Amino acid sequence: MTEGKVSSLADATKNLIRNLDDDRPIVIDAFISNEVPELYAQTRYELINLLKEFRAEAAKRNRTIEVNMYDGIDLFSDDAALAAERFGIEPVTRTFREKGAYTQKQLILGAAFRSGLEKVTVPIFEYGIPVEYELVRSINTVASGNRKRLGIVKSDANLMGGVVMSGMQMQRIEKHPLIDELAKQYEVEEVDLTAPISPDMYDALLAVQPSSLDPQQFDRLVTAIQAGVPTAIFEDPRPVGASYITPTGDPKQAGGGFMGMGGGGPQPKGDIRSLWSVLELNVPGSAAAQGMYAPDLAWQQHNPYPALEAANELWLFIDEALASEPGESLSDDNPITAGLSQVLAIFAGGVEAKEGGKLKHTPLLSTGPVSGTLDANSVRQILSGSATLAQEIQGINPRMPIAMAIEGEAESDAEGEEADESAAANNGIKVVYVADTDVILPEFLIIRADPKQMELRLQLQNVTFALNAIDWLTGDTSFIDVRNHELNFASLKMIDARKEQANSQVRKRSRDFQKEFDETIRVAQEKIDTELQSLREEVEKLQEEREDGEVPQSVLQEKLTAFQIKQENQQRMLAVRRERMERERDQKIRDVRREADQDVTAIQNQVKTLAVALPCFPPLIVGIMVFASRRLRERENISKSRLK
Numbered sequence: 001m002t003e004g005k006v007s008s009l010a011d012a013t014k015n016l017i018r019n020l021d022d023d024r025p026i027v028i029d030a031f032i033s034n035e036v037p038e039l040y041a042q043t044r045y046e047l048i049n050l051l052k053e054f055r056a057e058a059a060k061r062n063r064t065i066e067v068n069m070y071d072g073i074d075l076f077s078d079d080a081a082l083a084a085e086r087f088g089i090e091p092v093t094r095t096f097r098e099k100g101a102y103t104q105k106q107l108i109l110g111a112a113f114r115s116g117l118e119k120v121t122v123p124i125f126e127y128g129i130p131v132e133y134e135l136v137r138s139i140n141t142v143a144s145g146n147r148k149r150l151g152i153v154k155s156d157a158n159l160m161g162g163v164v165m166s167g168m169q170m171q172r173i174e175k176h177p178l179i180d181e182l183a184k185q186y187e188v189e190e191v192d193l194t195a196p197i198s199p200d201m202y203d204a205l206l207a208v209q210p211s212s213l214d215p216q217q218f219d220r221l222v223t224a225i226q227a228g229v230p231t232a233i234f235e236d237p238r239p240v241g242a243s244y245i246t247p248t249g250d251p252k253q254a255g256g257g258f259m260g261m262g263g264g265g266p267q268p269k270g271d272i273r274s275l276w277s278v279l280e281l282n283v284p285g286s287a288a289a290q291g292m293y294a295p296d297l298a299w300q301q302h303n304p305y306p307a308l309e310a311a312n313e314l315w316l317f318i319d320e321a322l323a324s325e326p327g328e329s330l331s332d333d334n335p336i337t338a339g340l341s342q343v344l345a346i347f348a349g350g351v352e353a354k355e356g357g358k359l360k361h362t363p364l365l366s367t368g369p370v371s372g373t374l375d376a377n378s379v380r381q382i383l384s385g386s387a388t389l390a391q392e393i394q395g396i397n398p399r400m401p402i403a404m405a406i407e408g409e410a411e412s413d414a415e416g417e418e419a420d421e422s423a424a425a426n427n428g429i430k431v432v433y434v435a436d437t438d439v440i441l442p443e444f445l446i447i448r449a450d451p452k453q454m455e456l457r458l459q460l461q462n463v464t465f466a467l468n469a470i471d472w473l474t475g476d477t478s479f480i481d482v483r484n485h486e487l488n489f490a491s492l493k494m495i496d497a498r499k500e501q502a503n504s505q506v507r508k509r510s511r512d513f514q515k516e517f518d519e520t521i522r523v524a525q526e527k528i529d530t531e532l533q534s535l536r537e538e539v540e541k542l543q544e545e546r547e548d549g550e551v552p553q554s555v556l557q558e559k560l561t562a563f564q565i566k567q568e569n570q571q572r573m574l575a576v577r578r579e580r581m582e583r584e585r586d587q588k589i590r591d592v593r594r595e596a597d598q599d600v601t602a603i604q605n606q607v608k609t610l611a612v613a614l615p616c617f618p619p620l621i622v623g624i625m626v627f628a629s630r631r632l633r634e635r636e637n638i639s640k641s642r643l644k
Contacts, residue, residue, distance in 0.1 A: 012481035025064035031083040033108040034072040043127040087112035115142040126449035148203040151191040156212035193217035197224040204473040205231040211272040218270020228427030230473035236437035237295040237349040249294025280357035295349040300371035316345040322368035336468040339484040348436035350400040359408035363401035372397040403434040502596035
């Protein structure tokens with residue numbers, strides 16, 4: 001009945017409950033501590049309400065979902081011990097800022113799901129991830145014993161983790177957190193493409209930077225795509241978040257031999273243009289060294305987060321706020337992006353559909369009205385500081401797609417044994433092509449769980465986009481609607497405005513303090529250099545005279561010692577001054593944050609006071625009116641003499 005429908009289930013959730021096996025009851029044990037931080041208060045409220053809705057909806061559909069709610073438990077109670085010992089749900093520590101200072105608090109906010117021998121545990125419901133989605137996915141996992149298979153193509157990206165050469169040292173690459181997220185829904189397996197892939201081996205493939213594969217592996221991937229294996233491709237002309245990933249147009253260097261010695265030089269790579277030809281894509285770019293091709297990079301003038309100072313025109317905020325009509329920036333024509341509002345791509349390329357092609361191309365992510373492309377040489381000039389974006393821009397090319405959904409029939413032109421094996425069951429091409437790998441950086445999973453970090457309140461939906469793409473490829477789209485079903489909790493606009501004003505003031509004054517600090521240190525350093533300059537000139541003059549034999553070595557040595565002592569003393573004094581100023585700067589920033597928090601707390605307390613006091617007045621006024629009315633009616637039939 002409410003506008004936000006914060007206690008209502010999505011239609012996809014109701015369908016899932018309706019299709020549950022009535023012979024396999026599901027038991028949910030939820031554990032919630034008596035105190036949760038303010039950031040998790042909404043998540044706690046949502047979890048309790050939705051669990052009640054799940055139980056009620058299941059009862060209406062003659063399905064059994066038993067909910068055991070352990071609400072308001074103490075961190076050291078028997079219920080907390082039960083959660084830890086039986087389900088592995090333990091108190092987690094989170095850092096929060098309160099009254100200008102950072103503090104750590106522990107909370108319990110998890111649930112365990114059981115059905116038969118299947119069990120899934122959610123140790124913590126992060127406030128940035130939709131609770132309904134976590135519940136639905138966990139219930140579906142324990143309710144159905146079979147999971148679809150997702151193959152992760154082994155490439156430079158090393159999504160499953162590994163070891164790479166970085167300079168002369170080995171670098172350990174941790175498993176990408178996106179893999180853990182996918183493993184909650186799919187059976188995930190690494191694929192090294194040492195043998196052909198038949199269409200029935202995997203429900204979908206995930207290939208990040210396939211251009212880094214050797215020619216034989218690359219050809220097997222293309223053959224699998226032609227054979228109808230649904231594939232998500234993330235191909236980046238210039239990866240930013242992972243330096244070990246070879247850009248599309250750069251030669252791939254060998255990792256080195258023993259102890260990093262020997263075996264160097266360029267290594268053969270697959271020709272990415274053959275994949276573009278199969279997918280009927282045009283990629284703006286130019287020829288590069290060693291017969292390779294360097295895609296252009298897209299740029300765009302739009303930053304919805306001014307406080308994010310690291311962002312520039314090569315950070316592409318694909319934002320529905322830039323669209324002149326719905327679905328122009330994030331397509332409404334495909335369930336992957338339908339309902340999404342903002343995705344960030346960094347140093348991404350552009351992709352266009354070839355004219356007259358047979359495949360169906362649906363742009364998923366497109367740049368805004370003030371955007372275009374830059375060639376690789378222009379980007380190098382900008383990054384080196386020798387040119388600016390304004391100098392390198394050759395023109396505007398608005399609405400450039402950077403991601404495509406591609407479907408349709410295509411004939412395989414492969415030859416030999418691999419073609420025979422792959423052509424057995426051609427279901428048609430089904431590909432999601434994204435001209436960026438940074439769109440799935442691990443940092444985006446952190447932002448998804450904690451969107452209010454750095455006080456920026458980021459609304460990026462990169463992880464949702466990636467998960468939706470995999471679901472669409474596997475045909476398991478039931479979770480997409482649930483994942484996109486973000487509840488709209490009403491808030492007090494006055495308090496939100498005051499918070500934003502306070503945060504803006506904190507950022508501004510913090511920048512001012514930093515500028516003041518940098519300027520003071522610069523002036524102090526220049527003063528030291530000036531004071532030492534005269535002594536430095538004397539030393540240089542004595543060195544020249546010493547070479548001519550006019551000055552004894554002892555005189556020169558004495559002057560050098562004096563210069564070194566004075567230089568060390570000056571640098572020591574500067575270091576002490578720097579440390580003192582850093583403490584003063586940090587203290588000023590803490591004071592500003594504390595004042596901002598106190599200001600917000602004051603208005604919150606005012607609202608709370610009014611919320612308690614104001615509801616008393618209407619019934620009081622009604623009571624007075626009723627009392628006065630009755631008294632007047634009582635006096636109507638009484639003679640005036642009796643009233644005296």
